[in-house]
Amino acid sequence: MSDPQLVLADRVRAALAAAFGPSFADTDPVIRPSQFADLQANVAMSLVKPLTQERGEKQNPRRIAEEIVARLDVEGLVSKVEISGPGFINLTLADGWIAARAQDALEDDRLGVPEDENPEKVIVEYSSPNVAKEMHVGHLRTTIVGDAIARIGEFLGENVVRDNHVGDWGTPFGMLIEHLLDIGVAAAERDDSSVSDLTAFYQAARQKFDSDPEFAARSRTRVVRLQAGDPDTMRLWQVLVDVSKRYFNHVYARLGVTLTDDDIKGESFYNDLLNPTAQELTDKGIAEISDGALVVFPPGFKGREGDPLPVIVRKSDGGYNYSTTDLATIRYRSDTEHADRVIYVVGAPQSLHFQMAFSVARMAGWVKGGMRLEHAEIGNVLGTDGKILRTRAGGTVKLAELLDEAVERAGAEFDKLNHDESFDAATREAIVEAVGIGAVKYADLSVARDSEYIFDFDRMISFKGNTGPYLQYAATRIRSIFRKAGTSPDDAHGPIRLEDPAERALALHLLGFGAAVKSAYEAAEPHRLATFLFELASSYTSFYENCPVLKAPDEATKQSRLALCALTLRTLVTGLDLLGVPTPERM
């Protein structure tokens, strides 16, 4: 184990048990980084009350801290222990221990981060675009954040199932299929622009539906035939799905998102499970008829007039809706997939919907054992005016166009820079693509996923500050050192020695990688990892300024510094990869 916080937590807990008895072995020792030392244990103050009660006389927190320190075994691990203030225990790690752990990480393919010994099966539902609709900025965040969560979970050894809950079913397909028939199936199969321009296709269908009663009637009939599985209708439906899949995959490839066709389990997948789901809710006496619809009233949810709020399982016309699908999905993930954890990476506005759906699932007994259902809420993307991001014309911003602009702007910034080499057109294009896409992704991943965030090209494509390009640059600059040294990072073995404070600070920071990854996974918050990487880059910069590598005073120092460079590089590249951000070799 190389994470200082965890190692010290174990030692302090042992000291607590030794000093106050075994019942204190599970107390949280509250170990955290501090400005007064590397780490601080803040448990003494909170023990005043329980110990006073146990011992029958008023306890003093500083005295308690002394008792803990007296039993604390940190030989070789901590070089200095100090009690200050009301009872803070300040811990300074031994340089030798830090160096040894950094050395361990350097020699380890996994950078000292262990895999979970008891992997959990986690389903990450994300992206979830709609068939026959263009992907827009709203999908950007759910796709990127979800992908990062999946990658991070996988790195930690969890059994990750990616689940793209594509909107490929329901009422709109009546009008879409009828419109497809009107313009001709052949055109779609040729991937004709009349279909591949999905926004135009959808809007045309919508407009006819709203203005042409005959078309609307046909559409409704078509929905019924679709849900009944009529073969001809299914074939037409499949045409639409296929066109959309090609389009999704194109976007995913460009974004570097790991989703494939195998990860698609759209709403249609659950069609056959809707009846049994409704039936089970009825059989269990949970669902009831209200205003002609089959509904469940989960306790604690109130509507506009303070009346109970229902989850509609079956509409009064007999049709099913998205609530039914989501319930069927939970049931399936529990009974058939045996998931331990399901993370729904979906927009924050659907919060109430998920709370109610989860609640109904619990009533039905579908949430078994320790199964966790989590809505990882995604905040809206705003324009620089603070309102929902729109085009100048007021329409939704298409993802493809947004990415084009990002890459174009990245190119302009790139050309302004002072490169120490020239690039041919193809190389430049590849770098600029990585920078532009990386900038957009990192901008999204570096803020808390549930906060709304302002989409600002100028900010995200900047090469300074907490941006993707800054981190990419930090990595290429390290690579440049190895090129100049004529060696590879893989050949850097140290040994690592820590003499300069900047070396020590960098090494200590590197040891926090595992904790950052784990915390990002536990909370399903990739920005925690992003923050770690940015701080690592800052720490490296300080090292870079203070500690010459190639012109190090002696050979041993040079080897040590090359090793620190190598470990930093691998940590940055691995971390950025977990976020799905590419790192070009040069830029």
Next chain:
RNA sequence: GUCUCCGUGGCGCAGUGGAAAGCGCGUCGGGUUGCGGACCCGAAGGGCGCAGGUUCGAAUCCUGCCGGAGACGCCA
């Protein structure tokens, strides 16, 4: 109306119980032509929407209020 989320230096954001609230951008003043200046050092600037409360300790928890966003049966 009810519920949820949010309100942190000029701007954009971290921090969700521990000492004096951090970071980036921007501003001002220095330095540095470097192992890629896409840099470094320093300064000004907030006491965390407001008012109470809990706690040894609150930006973090609770209550109320103000302001913003969103959601609130048969769309997803």
